[in-house]
Amino acid sequence: MKISAPRSSTSRPERAAFALFLLAAVLPIAASLGYALLYTIGLAGLLSTGFSLHSWTKMFAAGELWTSFGLSVAVAAVVVVLATAGGLVLSLTLRGSIESGPLGTFLYLPLALPYTVAGFVTYQLLAPTGLFSRLAFRLGWVAGPADFPALTNDRFALGILVAHTALALPFMALLFTQLQASERVDRYAALARSLGATPGQALRRVVVPMLLTRAATPMLLLFVVVLGSYEIPLLLGRQAPQMLSVLTYRKWQRFDILQKPEAFVVALVYTAFALAVLALALRRTRAEGSG
Amino acid sequence: MSISRLERPPSCPSPGSNLPPPRGKGPFAQAIGQARRIGAISRGALAAGVCALCALPIALLALLSLAARWPYPEIWPGEIRLDPWRELLDFQHGGLPRVLGASILLSTVVALVSTALSYLAAKRIAAHPARARLSLLAYAPYVMSPVVLGVCLLYLYLKLGLAGTFPGVVLAQTIFATSFGVVFFLGFWNEEKRALEDLVRTLGGTTWQLYSRVLLPISRGPLGLCAFQTFLISWFQYGLTVLIGGGAVQTLPMKVFDYVNEANLSYAALASLLLVLPPLLLLWVNKRLFFRIV
Numbered sequence: 001m002k003i004s005a006p007r008s009s010t011s012r013p014e015r016a017a018f019a020l021f022l023l024a025a026v027l028p029i030a031a032s033l034g035y036a037l038l039y040t041i042g043l044a045g046l047l048s049t050g051f052s053l054h055s056w057t058k059m060f061a062a063g064e065l066w067t068s069f070g071l072s073v074a075v076a077a078v079v080v081v082l083a084t085a086g087g088l089v090l091s092l093t094l095r096g097s098i099e100s101g102p103l104g105t106f107l108y109l110p111l112a113l114p115y116t117v118a119g120f121v122t123y124q125l126l127a128p129t130g131l132f133s134r135l136a137f138r139l140g141w142v143a144g145p146a147d148f149p150a151l152t153n154d155r156f157a158l159g160i161l162v163a164h165t166a167l168a169l170p171f172m173a174l175l176f177t178q179l180q181a182s183e184r185v186d187r188y189a190a191l192a193r194s195l196g197a198t199p200g201q202a203l204r205r206v207v208v209p210m211l212l213t214r215a216a217t218p219m220l221l222l223f224v225v226v227l228g229s230y231e232i233p234l235l236l237g238r239q240a241p242q243m244l245s246v247l248t249y250r251k252w253q254r255f256d257i258l259q260k261p262e263a264f265v266v267a268l269v270y271t272a273f274a275l276a277v278l279a280l281a282l283r284r285t286r287a288e289g290s291g
Numbered sequence: 292m293s294i295s296r297l298e299r300p301p302s303c304p305s306p307g308s309n310l311p312p313p314r315g316k317g318p319f320a321q322a323i324g325q326a327r328r329i330g331a332i333s334r335g336a337l338a339a340g341v342c343a344l345c346a347l348p349i350a351l352l353a354l355l356s357l358a359a360r361w362p363y364p365e366i367w368p369g370e371i372r373l374d375p376w377r378e379l380l381d382f383q384h385g386g387l388p389r390v391l392g393a394s395i396l397l398s399t400v401v402a403l404v405s406t407a408l409s410y411l412a413a414k415r416i417a418a419h420p421a422r423a424r425l426s427l428l429a430y431a432p433y434v435m436s437p438v439v440l441g442v443c444l445l446y447l448y449l450k451l452g453l454a455g456t457f458p459g460v461v462l463a464q465t466i467f468a469t470s471f472g473v474v475f476f477l478g479f480w481n482e483e484k485r486a487l488e489d490l491v492r493t494l495g496g497t498t499w500q501l502y503s504r505v506l507l508p509i510s511r512g513p514l515g516l517c518a519f520q521t522f523l524i525s526w527f528q529y530g531l532t533v534l535i536g537g538g539a540v541q542t543l544p545m546k547v548f549d550y551v552n553e554a555n556l557s558y559a560a561l562a563s564l565l566l567v568l569p570p571l572l573l574l575w576v577n578k579r580l581f582f583r584i585v
Contacts, residue, residue, distance in 0.1 A: 011498040017411030021473065024408075025466045026428050032443035045446075090341065097338040105574075106342040112570035113348060114527035116544045117563040120551055121348040124355065129363045131351065137364040145363060170345065221434060228436025230530045231544075235551070245438040245530070252442045267439045278434050282427060 033271060036264040046257060055261035065266060067241040069273075075157055075233075075243065076226040079164040080219050086165070087172025088208065091180065098177045107170040115167075119235035122163040126151035152236050159236035160243070164226050171222075172215070179214050180207075220281035224274050244270045349567065355560035375561040387546065387558070391565060394526065394543045397457070401464045402522035406514060408465075409472025409521075416473060417480035429473035432466055438530035440466075445534055455537040463535040464528055468521035475517050479510070523570060 038044035042052035059065045090098070090107075097103040113121070125131050128145035130152075136142045152159035179185070185207050192202040230245035237243060242250065244266060251263035355361070356375055358368030379387055416425045432440065444463060445454060453459030484506070491501045507514075529544035536542075543566050550559035 011501075013498070013502075014411045014415040017408050018415035021408055021412035021469060024462065025432060025469050028444060028447055028466065029432055029440060032440070032447050035446055036443045093334060094338050094341070097334070101338065103338045103342055106345040108574050109345045109349060109571075112567050112574060114529075114544065114566055116527070116529050116547050117352070117566055118348070120547060120559060120563055121351060123551075124351060124556075125347075131366075134364045134366055138366060166344075224434045228434075228439060230436060230438040245436045248436075248439050248442055249530070249534075252445075263442055267442055270439050271435065274435050275431060278430055279427065282423075282430065286423065 033268070036268055040261045040264045040268065045260070047261060055265050059262050059265040064241070064247070065269065068244055068247045068266070069269065071157065071241045072227050072244045072270075075160055075164070076223045078161055079168055079226045080223050082161070082165045083168035083172045083222065084212070084215070084219060086169040087174075087176050088211065090169070090173040091176035091211075092203070092207070095177055095180060098173065099181075107174055110167055110170045113167060115163075115229060115231035116235075118163045118167055119232040122159055122166070122232075123152055123235055126159055126162060128152075153238050155238065157233075157237060160229075160233050163232045163236060164229065168222055168226075172218075175215055175218060176211050179211050183210060183214055185210055217281050217285050220277055220284070224277050224281075227277075228270060228274060349564075349571075352560045352564050352567070355556050356558075356564055358557060361556075372557075375557045379561065379565075387562065387565075390541045390543060390546050390562075393541060397461060397464070397540070397542060398522045398525040400461050401468050401525035402518045404461070405465045405468035405472050405521045406518040409469045409517065410476055410510070410514060412469070413473045413476030414480045417477055418485070422477075426474070426477060429470050429477070431470070433470040433474055436530075437467060437528060438534065441531040441534035448535055454535055455539040457540055460532055460536045460540045463531050464525045467528070467531070468524045471524055472517050472521055475520070476513065479513050484509075519569075519573060523573075526566065526569060 035044055039047075040055045042048050042050055042054070094103060098107065110118075123130065127133065128148045128150070132151075133142065133145055133148040136148060137144065142148050150158075151162070188206050188210060189202040192206045193199070197205070228245050229243065230249070233243040233246050237246060241247075248263050248266045248270065251259045251266065354368060357371045357373070359370040359372035359374075361368040375387075379391075381388065413429075416422060416429065419425055441463065444466075448454040448459050448463065451459075453462060487505055487509075488501060491505050496504070527544065528542070529548070532540060532542050533545060536545075543562055546562045547559050547566065550556070550562060
C-alpha cells in the first residue's frame with residue numbers, strides 16, 4: 001500500500017480571506033493609482049480632454065516638485081543618519097544599562113508617541129516661547145522669544161529633523177542592542193582582538209560594519225516612512241517648500257481644480273520612489289535570508 | 292576552530308560591559324581603576340540624561356494638560372486646574388468623551404477585521420508559489436504614506452458613497468492594518484505550522500478541527516499582538532481619516548489638531564495623553580512585545 005503524506009492545502013476560509021485581501025486592500029490601491037495616472041494624462045476625471053502630458057511636463061518643469069522631493073529625501077536621509085549614529089553610540093556605550101537597567105524601559109517611551117503628538121510636543125519644546133526658550137531666558141542666554149533661534153517652521157526643517165530623530169533614535173538604539181546579542185558581535189570583536197586588532201580597529205572594522213549590515217533593511221524602511229510623513233511636517237514645517245505628503249494634500253484640497261492633476265503627479269512620483277526603495281529593502285532581506 | 296567557541300580575552304571586554312577590578316596596587320593599576328570609575332560615572336550620567344529626555348514628552352504633556360496659565364518665561368505653570376480632566380468624565384456634554392468613544396469603536400473594529408483577515412490571508416500567501424511578489428503587495432500599503440494613498444483612494448470612495456462615513460473610514464484604515472497583519476503573520480506561517488497541519492490532516496482532522504484544536508490555540512499570542520498593533524495603527528491614524536472621513540468622523544488625533552489650531556493647549560495635551568495611553572499600557576504589560584510591534 002502506498003502511503004503519501006498530505007501536503008497542507010489552503011482551505012476555503014483562507015482562499016476567501018486571500019480573495020478579500022486582494023479585493024479590499026490591493027485592488028482599490030491599484031485602481032486608485034491607475035485612476036490617478038489616467039487623470040494626470042487627461043484620460044480620466046473632470047479635466048479629461050484626451051491624452052496629454054501637460055500636467056507632468058508642467059510639474060517637472062516647475063521647481064516645486066523637485067524642491068519638495070529634495071527636501072523629503074534630505075530630511076529622510078538626515079534622520080536615518082542621525083538616528084543610526086545616535087543609536088549606535090547609545091547601544092555601544094550603554095549596552096549594560098539598556099539590557100538590564102531602567103534605560104531599557106525609558107527608551108521605549110518615545111516609541112509610544114504617535115507622529116501627531118510628537119509634532120505637538122516638539123513645538124512646545126522648540127518654539128520661540130517653548131520650554132527650551134524659557135530655560136535659555138532663565139539662564140540669561142536670550143533676552144526674549146525673538147532672540148531664540150528659529151527651530152520650528154524654519155528653513156532648514158530643524159524641527160522636523162528633531163521630532164523624527166527623537167522618535168527613531170531610541171528604536172535604533174534598541175535594535176542595535178538586540179543585534180549585538182543576537183549576532184554575537186562580542187565574539188567577532190574578540191576574534192579580531194586575538195588576531196592583533198586594537199580596540200578601535202575591532203570597533204570600526206568589525207562591530208560597526210556588522211551592526212550596520214544587519215540593520216540596513218530597517219534603515220531603508222525608516223527612510224521610506226520619514227519620506228512620506230505628514231503630521232510632523234504639517235505642524236513643524238514651512239509653507240514652502242513642503243514635504244511630499246503635505247504638498248500632495250495641499251494641492252488636492254485647493255479649490256482650483258487644475259491643481260488636482262498636479263497633486264496626483266506628486267503622489268505618483270512619491271509612490272514610484274517609495275516602491276523602488278521598498279523593493280530594494282525586500283531584496284536585501286531575501287539576500288540576507290538566503291546568505 | 293569555531294568562532295563561537297572562542298573565549299573573550301580578559302583584555303577585550305564587550306562594549307558597555309562591567310569590567311573586573313584591576314589586579315595589583317601599583318600606580319598603573321590605580322590609574323586604570325580611576326579611569327574606569329570615571330567611565331562608569333560618565334556612562335551613568337549619560338544614561339540618566341537619556342532617561343530624562345525620554346520621559347520629558349510625557350511629563351510636559353501632563354503639565355500642559357493641567358496648566359490654566361503658563362505665560363512666558365515661566366518654567367512651571369502659574370496655575371493648575373483640573374477642568375479638562377473633569378470634562379473627560381462628563382459623557383453627556385463633553386466633546387472629548389464622544390470622540391474618545393468613537394476612536395475606541397473605530398480602532399476595535401479595524402483591529403478585529405484586519406487581524407482575522409490577515410491571519411488567514413497570510414497563510415494563503417505563505418504557501419503560495421508567488422510568495423515573494425505577494426509579499427511586496429502586502430508591504431506596499433504598509434510603508435506608503437496614508438495621505439498620498441488617501442488622495443488617490445478618495446475618488447473611489449466618493450463613487451462608492453463611502454467617503455464621509457464611518458464604514459468608509461473603517462475600510463480605508465483596514466487596508467493599512469491588514470497589510471501590516473499580513474506582513475506580521477507571514478513569518479508565523481512557517482514549515483513548523485505546515486507540518487502540524489499535515490499531521491492533523493493525516494490523522495483525518497477537518498478544517499474546523501484543524502483551526503479550533505490546533506492552529507488557533509497556538510496562535511493566541513500572535514493574534515492578540517497583531518490585534519493590539521492594528522488597533523494602534525488605527526488609533527494613531529490622522530491623514531487618512533481626515534481625507535476619507537471628511538471631518539464627519541472625528542477621532543482623537545483629529546482632536547489634537549483641532550485643539551492645537553484653537554491654541555487650546557490644555558485640551559491638546561489631554562487628547563495627546565489619551566492617544567499615548569494604549570501604547571504605554573502595552574509597554575507596561577510587556578516591553579519586548581512592544582518593540583516587536585513598533
